[in-house]
Amino acid sequence: MNNDLSHLFSPFKIRDLEIPNRCVMPPMGCHLENKDASVSDANIAYISRQASGGIGLVITEIAAVHETGAIGMGVYDDRFVPGLTRMARAIHDGGAKAALQLHHAGRETYPGLKKGYALGPSALPSLVYGMAPKEMSLDEIRMIVESFGKAAVRAVDAGFDAVEIHGAHGYLLTQFMSAISNQRKDGYGGDFKSRARFVFEVVQEVRKSVGKNFPVLLRISAEEYIRNGYTVEDVQTILPDLVQAGVDVFHASVGTHGSPGGVTSAPPEFEQGWNVWRAKKCKEVVDVPVIAVGRFNDPRVADKFIAQGDADMIAFGRQQLADPDFLNKAKAGQYDQIRNCIACNQGCIERLMYEPGSSVRCAINPETGQELLYPRTPAKTKKKVWVIGAGPAGLTAAQEAARLGHDVSLFEKEDTAGGQILYASKAPSKQIYGDWIRWQIKQVEQMGVTIQTSTTITPEKLENANVDAVILAAGGDKIIPTIPGLDESIVCTAWQILGETVKPEKNVLVVGGGLIGMETADFLIDKGSKVTLVEMLPKSPVPNYTSHGYMLHKRLKQAECRFRFNSRLDSVGKNAVTLLVDGKPETLTDIHQVVLAVGMKPRAELKEYLANKKIEHYVVGDAQTVRRIIEATDEGAKAAWSL
Ligand SMILES: Cc1cc2nc3c(=O)[nH]c(=O)nc-3n(C[C@H](O)[C@H](O)[C@H](O)COP(=O)(O)OP(=O)(O)OC[C@H]3O[C@@H](n4cnc5c(N)ncnc54)[C@H](O)[C@@H]3O)c2cc1C
Ligand SMILES: Cc1cc2nc3c(=O)[nH]c(=O)nc-3n(C[C@H](O)[C@H](O)[C@H](O)COP(=O)(O)O)c2cc1C
Structure with missing residues (x-):
């Protein structure tokens, strides 16, 4: 340019x-x-x-x-x-x-x-x-x-x-x-x-x-x-x-x-x-x-x-x-x-x-609107800090902790940093989220923090770490429901689709009408699939009054994505599924792929260990409660500010 x-x-x-x-x-x-x-x-x-x-x-x-x-x-x-x-x-x-x-x-x-x-x-x-x-x-x-x-x-x-x-x-x-x-x-x-x-x-x-x-x-x-x-x-x-x-x-x-x-x-x-x-x-x-x-x-x-x-x-x-x-x-x-x-x-x-009563913030810049809280001078005591997880929360925590002079190690179990944003950025019009997370990764590296990818932190590793504090930013885990037939070869998860490890098929049933389900439907439609979206609630939990929600609803509607509300997946068979619609069974045939997107739960494994060992620690982002980017970056930053 x-x-x-x-x-x-x-x-x-x-x-x-x-x-x-x-x-x-x-x-x-x-x-x-x-x-x-x-x-x-x-x-x-x-x-x-x-x-x-x-x-x-x-x-x-x-x-x-x-x-x-x-x-x-x-x-x-x-x-x-x-x-x-x-x-x-x-x-x-x-x-x-x-x-x-x-x-x-x-x-x-x-x-x-x-x-x-x-x-x-x-x-x-x-x-x-x-x-x-x-x-x-x-x-x-x-x-x-x-x-x-x-x-x-x-x-x-x-x-x-x-x-x-x-x-x-x-x-x-x-x-x-x-x-x-x-x-x-x-x-x-x-x-x-x-x-x-x-x-x-x-x-x-x-x-x-x-x-x-x-x-x-x-x-x-x-x-x-x-x-x-x-x-x-x-x-x-x-x-x-x-x-x-x-x-x-x-x-x-x-x-x-x-x-x-x-x-x-x-x-x-x-x-x-x-x-x-x-x-x-x-x-x-x-x-x-x-x-x-x-x-x-x-x-x-x-x-x-x-x-x-x-x-x-x-x-x-x-x-x-x-x-x-x-x-x-x-x-x-x-x-x-x-x-x-x-x-x-x-x-x-x-x-x-x-959000009545709230003041301005920025989802990707924790300083904005919090200028009076934002620490501008190095911490009085330099601490050895481990940050576990390199999604938005962990990356922000690591950047802020390093900026304040702490000795930071950042660990990521996957081979690439970025957390859920690697998937979120795959939906149409969200590539910009990927640009941001790559920028965020670079900022952390510029601070002199090496992101140790392909490294899963376990209680054993923590045992010998001799750290002053831990910021647990391990995110959430996908929920896999127990439904008959989920071992069928047509079943996969939204993460496999968005991560492009499973190829989209022609007629796809997406299970779960939340943000991840809707964005996966958006992605699939963009790739040429015909999508039916099953949601157990009477209407979409993604509000259409937000700008992102509005665009998403509009695109899915224009693409004739079929919404089935008050419906839950009851079982999966060979190229067919049975739904319970308002409690009554209904079979859909000619289904080539079933994509699960029924939500996430916080990763809990290390919380108990850190509490029992009385290690100074902060649980931030989705690892605390599964929410959004803004909570992840804000809590990541605030944990670093509290060290
Ligand atoms: C498809 C999709 C679309 C989304 N769209 C939006 C959106 O538009 N707006 C929005 O606000 N939010 C969106 N989200 C949610 C958002 O991405 C998350 O809320 C956010 O990424 C949470 O950040 P986090 O750092 O807490 O967790 P994560 O992003 O999950 O990062 C946690 C990281 O910790 C790593 N980890 C876990 N355990 C260990 C361990 N023991 N050792 C080392 N590393 C470990 C994980 O591999 C992961 O990389 C979307 C999510 C998805 C999946
Ligand atoms: C948090 C926020 C508050 C805003 N408040 C005002 C305002 O007080 N008066 C106004 O004329 N426009 C307001 N706007 C609109 C902006 O001035 C601007 O026109 C809009 O965000 C589009 O510009 P952008 O795409 O560069 O953000 C506000 C926008 C944001 C994001």
Whole structure:
């Protein structure tokens, strides 16, 4: 790939504001704020880290302009100014310019609402939370418009260099723009332009409040990305007038939280820069700069879009969370050192949306969101540590323990490190998981830790090891049920299929509709098999509201994968199986392969030994309870931090 970064790293000006380069950290709510919505020490630690890795412009997370729309940090009162001043200073100290994102969540406020009701253009339920807001009166509309202006003044007072009005993703401004949420009969409803009136008023108010020269950005979802939603062509009709109203820069995002598949923070199925064409469409109708966003990992790819003139600046969201230093690494030509975001959404957007009370993390970077916990100096006492198992948990533990100065030995019973990720990365669109685990392996090796593969640790080996501590990251074992006929030659496991030690056959029955079963079905279909998937629950345990789950369900449905719910495998015969469907037997013939994917259980063998011997030890990841990558990496890191 062409390593030219000259376009991306060229300075940029918005009005009189000089930005060192074209790289933007887009707003990312992190829920690290204090309970009273003010800026916390954790916020400062997080934003300092994010601002110091080479990014040119940091746009903060949402800051609520009014209490009725608050779902995180606030800017709706003067009491927030001291904290926000610290935040702006922290961004400047990192070398970046700072913009505050001004926000009102409208009907999406319900989860954060302490009292009263949420406000919205019409009393139509949120696509995310299902609850309807109160239709805003004209007085309430005026009140919120004015609150954007007052909030912008507080941003100026706090020392921010710019403000960004949040007009995207299905929050209040988008709710007005969208015919799905705005069915008003007054001057704020009607055709697209009339529905956008509220946005115009907010922009005008902010411009009036901050004066002529202060940079004002407007973030919009350039397309609503939902059936009967507004289009990019609709948006083009209002952009020139929005420039007249006071917008200096458009930030062209896409979709709402109600859009299918979480496209706003798109999964790996979407390639880097997939959304740039919408930024380009915006540029066609206005002369002001446009920021493009969407799945950017690689600064070289971003540079290309700037060079082509498709966008003026590029926002890197989740990539910043995965590796806040990635731009400096790219500048130094150290591409192989960059920890690339895998777009899993597990620690970031989906954690915030679906795990109430949680704050931002990154599934593959345990520092993110935990900057105050993250140890930065070597451990006081150097320990001899054995890490057992080189999956995500063990690799993270080994890297962190070595970074903190311990003497680390890492053991893996298989001939290749990587654990379950070696299988997880085989499903369509998940090769990126394999790239990550190979990067992780290299990082461990760079720390001077030799991964001793093909080495199974047993109690006997531990007996003579003379270690100070053990991190047990041995993962889980597949469950093999006891069902008549499982010794038939047509039976194999998901791991044999994904590990490609058994060839897929034509008509395949996959037993188990969890993630492993569904991904194995996806893999088999990709290889040309016809798949029936048997699941004893009444519906799939893989939720389709997560971006990964949505894409997986969609692909299997399109490929006509046959789901049999409320069904369990009763017996296997020669090219036939018997199921119990709602308790009644049913025979399926012409089955060429039966693939077992009925779950995993933690590997327990060494736990008891370590406890009995009173050796300092930590059981992490799937070895503790079978879960996900984020728990494995987090527990692996924390074990190392505790040594
Ligand atoms: C097909 C598939 C798809 C998946 N998809 C996802 C996904 O999309 N998102 C997600 O979050 N999770 C996913 N998972 C689950 C995820 O891979 C696991 O939760 C994660 O790998 C757990 O990490 P771990 O390090 O705890 O265990 P493992 O990855 O299981 O690693 C444990 C390692 O320990 C080794 N070991 C065991 N005993 C010993 C011993 N005595 N001595 C030496 N070595 C030993 C094992 O060989 C193994 O390499 C998927 C799993 C599979 C199988
Ligand atoms: C954890 C998280 C929080 C987010 N919070 C906000 C937010 O506060 N305001 C906003 O406009 N967009 C928010 N977004 C969307 C991002 O700004 C960005 O548009 C999106 O993640 C796509 O960029 P990426 O593919 O580079 O991650 C958030 C995304 C994530 C992952």
